[in-house]
Amino acid sequence: MESKNIYQRINAVMKEVEYVQKDKAVKGAGQNYKAVTHDQVVSVIRKSLVSNGIVINPIQTSGEFLVMRDINATPEPIKMGLYSGSYDVFFVNMDNPEDKVLVKVDAHANDNGDKAPGKCMTYAVKTAILKQFTLETGENDESREEAADFDTITQDQAKILFKLLCTPEGQYTDKGLRFCKAYKFNNLLDIKSKKFEEILKAAQK
Numbered sequence: 639m640e641s642k643n644i645y646q647r648i649n650a651v652m653k654e655v656e657y658v659q660k661d662k663a664v665k666g667a668g669q670n671y672k673a674v675t676h677d678q679v680v681s682v683i684r685k686s687l688v689s690n691g692i693v694i695n696p697i698q699t700s701g702e703f704l705v706m707r708d709i710n711a712t713p714e715p716i717k718m719g720l721y722s723g724s725y726d727v728f729f730v731n732m733d734n735p736e737d738k739v740l741v742k743v744d745a746h747a748n749d750n751g752d753k754a755p756g757k758c759m760t761y762a763v764k765t766a767i768l769k770q771f772t773l774e775t776g777e778n779d780e781s782r783e784e785a786a787d788f789d790t791i792t793q794d795q796a797k798i799l800f801k802l803l804c805t806p807e808g809q810y811t812d813k814g815l816r817f818c819k820a821y822k823f824n825n826l827l828d829i830k831s832k833k834f835e836e837i838l839k840a841a842q843k
Contacts, residue, residue: 644731647690654686676764691732700724721754727766741766789831796826802841
């Protein structure tokens with residue numbers, strides 16, 4: 639059996655892993671958003687990397703403190719150090735180490751102790767993984783799946799729900815109006831196909 643090259647292995651991982659959910663809330667200093675952490679990315683992709691024989695090898699090519707932490711500085715102490723680093727992140731074919739792909743990443747990290755250099759490399763590796771494997775990130779698995787569902791129910795499915803949620807004159811019953819609000823539709827034909835069975839079972843109760 640012919641061994642896959644690194645591009646074929648990367649493609650195999652991309653088929654197996656498409657999405658990473660954002661898992662960290664970032665708040666303070668005027669910021670309020672969700673981000674994906676290095677550990678979250680690794681937990682999602684590690685199994686696929688192992689099964690497809692890809693090893694990640696990050697190498698730092700340069701690094702320096704742009705701002706040094708100095709609690710004795712005047713007139714104001716400098717509580718956070720800012721570190722800047724450049725990295726070559728290699729994705730290596732474990733069966734042929736000369737067969738590899740390089741992603742270059744520049745990264746920065748703040749820390750009020752001695753962890754800024756480590757944070758910087760962690761960020762660089764996370765970024766390289768996300769970019770190399772074209773991983774989508776989002777805040778919610780369910781909302782992502784719903785947004786990707788462009789299929790709506792058929793005319794026959796709409797007729798079934800019509801009998802359960804509408805009057806013979808075509809107006810929603812009180813029950814139908816509750817379903818419109820709960821499932822966020824105005825017209826029965828706007829209902830997503832993936833939601834049909836769920837709505838049908840609820841409407842039959």
